[in-house]
Amino acid sequence: MTQNTLVNRRLVLAERPQGEPTQETLQLNETAIPSAGDQQMLLRTEYLSLDPYMRGRMSDAPSYAEPVQLGEVMIGATVAQVVSSNLKNFAVGDWMLSFNGWQDYALSDGSGVTNLGSKPAHPSWALGILGMPGFTAWAGLTQIGKPKAGETLVVAAATGPVGATVGQIGKLLGCRVVGVAGGEEKCRYAVEELGFDACLDHKAADFAEQLAQATPAGIDIYYENVGGKVLDAVLPLLNANARVPVCGLVSQYNATQLPEGPDRMNWLMGLILCKKITMQGFIIFDDFGHLYPEFAKEMTQWIEKGEIKYREEIISGLEKAPEAFIGLLKGENFGKRVIHVAAG
Numbered sequence: 001m002t003q004n005t006l007v008n009r010r011l012v013l014a015e016r017p018q019g020e021p022t023q024e025t026l027q028l029n030e031t032a033i034p035s036a037g038d039q040q041m042l043l044r045t046e047y048l049s050l051d052p053y054m055r056g057r058m059s060d061a062p063s064y065a066e067p068v069q070l071g072e073v074m075i076g077a078t079v080a081q082v083v084s085s086n087l088k089n090f091a092v093g094d095w096m097l098s099f100n101g102w103q104d105y106a107l108s109d110g111s112g113v114t115n116l117g118s119k120p121a122h123p124s125w126a127l128g129i130l131g132m133p134g135f136t137a138w139a140g141l142t143q144i145g146k147p148k149a150g151e152t153l154v155v156a157a158a159t160g161p162v163g164a165t166v167g168q169i170g171k172l173l174g175c176r177v178v179g180v181a182g183g184e185e186k187c188r189y190a191v192e193e194l195g196f197d198a199c200l201d202h203k204a205a206d207f208a209e210q211l212a213q214a215t216p217a218g219i220d221i222y223y224e225n226v227g228g229k230v231l232d233a234v235l236p237l238l239n240a241n242a243r244v245p246v247c248g249l250v251s252q253y254n255a256t257q258l259p260e261g262p263d264r265m266n267w268l269m270g271l272i273l274c275k276k277i278t279m280q281g282f283i284i285f286d287d288f289g290h291l292y293p294e295f296a297k298e299m300t301q302w303i304e305k306g307e308i309k310y311r312e313e314i315i316s317g318l319e320k321a322p323e324a325f326i327g328l329l330k331g332e333n334f335g336k337r338v339i340h341v342a343a344g
């Protein structure tokens, strides 16, 4: 069934995944469309953002945010339109950056939503380059990575919304940028379209040697998106005073236990000590929310001047969201993955 004006389709968390989510993790059901009460508006979801952090919300392991409860609608950022409104500053037809979750309709009292106006040029970009992922790239790189011209920056998930933006900002700030991505096509895109100096396929058997060759002056900034084998290959190449903004560890999100192998914890601590490395984790809006206006101004200028490129992969239909999310964690996306809920 496609989106309509008769029912609200919702994807609810049916079970907590052990390892990779499956088709049983989320269940599609229908409810009545709610009506806007006093000081409320009804929003119709146009676009739903798919983001790696959602895997964490499916689990009840302790984390920086509360898990989604079983039976609840899966959470998610959305771009939606106002269908009816009893709120002063929100008119029917206005576009909102909201948090409707994985469903067609949601009520809002106006708190925590951003009014994008009646005719935003690229509504879905509020979920990507001009929203949370773009801001994450900018803040993690500038505030923790502190790049200086001439330094070497390495970033993985290099064609995704965070990695692609990190690398392009790094180039604008004068760094040598080495991307890491899954496969030849993504690597070619990072070099030819995004202007990276090099991009390496982490699936190659000799990936660690390739990375060493591509970073002859060592690595000054490693923007950590993935962990796992990429991190293993990066660590010995870090220079003295290197900075490591720890943004995400997507290679581990489906892991059910720590990887086997020798315990290298003390080796890592020794490396951090001897090379005076700064490793800092961050949660974008907890740590840097106050900088959003500065980011938005700078990013808008870069986009207008054609200095930053943005690639979206839009998939039509709410019912496709579970499969699309499972694929995102495995690198099946090429660019920012967004569900066009209203189209399917």
Ligand SMILES: NC(=O)c1ccc[n+]([C@@H]2O[C@H](COP(=O)([O-])OP(=O)(O)OC[C@H]3O[C@@H](n4cnc5c(N)ncnc54)[C@H](OP(=O)(O)O)[C@@H]3O)[C@@H](O)[C@H]2O)c1
Pocket: 051, 052, 053, 132, 133, 136, 156, 157, 158, 159, 160, 161, 162, 163, 180, 181, 182, 183, 186, 202, 225, 226, 228, 230, 246, 247, 248, 249, 250, 251, 282, 283, 284, 285, 328, 329, 330, 331, 332, 333, 335, 336, 337
């Ligand atoms: N700290 C924060 O506040 C914050 C905010 C937003 C995002 N994040 C994090 O930022 C990272 C990137 O987010 P995004 O939205 O831009 O994601 P994304 O790049 O659209 O998607 C994740 C990518 O990770 C790569 N990947 C998956 N498994 C991998 C593995 N085993 N080894 C290496 N790469 C692997 C895949 O790209 P390839 O096919 O190229 O390998 C996949 O496309 C994620 O870790 C996310 O959790 C953190």
